[in-house]
Amino acid sequence: QKEVEQNSGPLSVPEGAIASLNCTYSDRGSQSFFWYRQYSGKSPELIMSIYSNGDKEDGRFTAQLNKASQYVSLLIRDSQPSDSATYLCAVTGTGNQFYFGTGTSLTVIP
Amino acid sequence: DAGVIQSPRHEVTEMGQEVTLRCKPISGHNSLFWYRQTMMRGLELLIYFNNNVPIDDSGMPEDRFSAKMPNASFSTLKIQPSEPRDSAVYFCASRGQAVLNIQYFGAGTRLSVL
Numbered sequence: 001q002k003e004v005e006q007n008s009g010p011l012s013v014p015e016g017a018i019a020s021l022n023c024t025y026s027d028r029g030s031q032s033f034f035w036y037r038q039y040s041g042k043s044p045e046l047i048m049s050i051y052s053n054g055d056k057e058d059g060r061f062t063a064q065l066n067k068a069s070q071y072v073s074l075l076i077r078d079s080q081p082s083d084s085a086t087y088l089c090a091v092t093g094t095g096n097q098f099y100f101g102t103g104t105s106l107t108v109i110p
Numbered sequence: 111d112a113g114v115i116q117s118p119r120h121e122v123t124e125m126g127q128e129v130t131l132r133c134k135p136i137s138g139h140n141s142l143f144w145y146r147q148t149m150m151r152g153l154e155l156l157i158y159f160n161n162n163v164p165i166d167d168s169g170m171p172e173d174r175f176s177a178k179m180p181n182a183s184f185s186t187l188k189i190q191p192s193e194p195r196d197s198a199v200y201f202c203a204s205r206g207q208a209v210l211n212i213q214y215f216g217a218g219t220r221l222s223v224l
Binding site: 034042045046049088092102103 | 158215
């Protein structure tokens with residue numbers, strides 16, 4: 001079992017819609033959770049971090065964490081074509097290791 | 111701040127040659143990570159350093175790979191001898207406050223081994 005699992009997609013949504021990206025993790029001791037965005041040919045860029053259960057909002061982005069279900073998600077409201085990218089979920093393990101999922105490819109259709 | 115700086119941005123070499131990738135972390139950051147990214151395997155952690163000391167190198171594929179961090183502002187990842195299967199994008203990332211655990215990535219080095 002991989003430490004972090006994501007649906008690889010591709011996920012396609014129309015412009016203006018809500019994009020929902022999901023991630024599950026295996027280490028119950030994980031404390032830190034991140035969403036990175038990676039445009040094709042570029043490096044991963046941090047867009048959200050979350051450390052406690054519940055929702056965290058930043059502009060059009062909302063991260064949701066449920067430690068009991070070992071589940072973290074990212075919602076993108078009012079999706080724009082510029083949001084088209086691969087989204088990587090990252091989790092720190094009990095020993096402070098850093099694990100990335102394989103990423104979900106998102107395409108926002110104008 | 112200039113961010114994490116990697117060099118070269120692109121490297122093309124022939125099988126059997128030595129390759130050295132370089133990284134300068136963000137000033138003041140005390141942790142440095144080397145990753146490899148391929149389409150097949152995604153982003154894989156190769157090794158990470160804390161205060162210039164290697165902490166976990168379990169991701170280093172084999173003895174052909176070695177990494178050093180002689181001081182807080184510089185690290186190298188060396189492949190000797192290189193093989194075509196080493197072709198990938200290699201990222202360096204640095205982290206500041208451990209409690210926040212946020213990593214910042216460099217632009218990466220695209221390595222092609224012919």
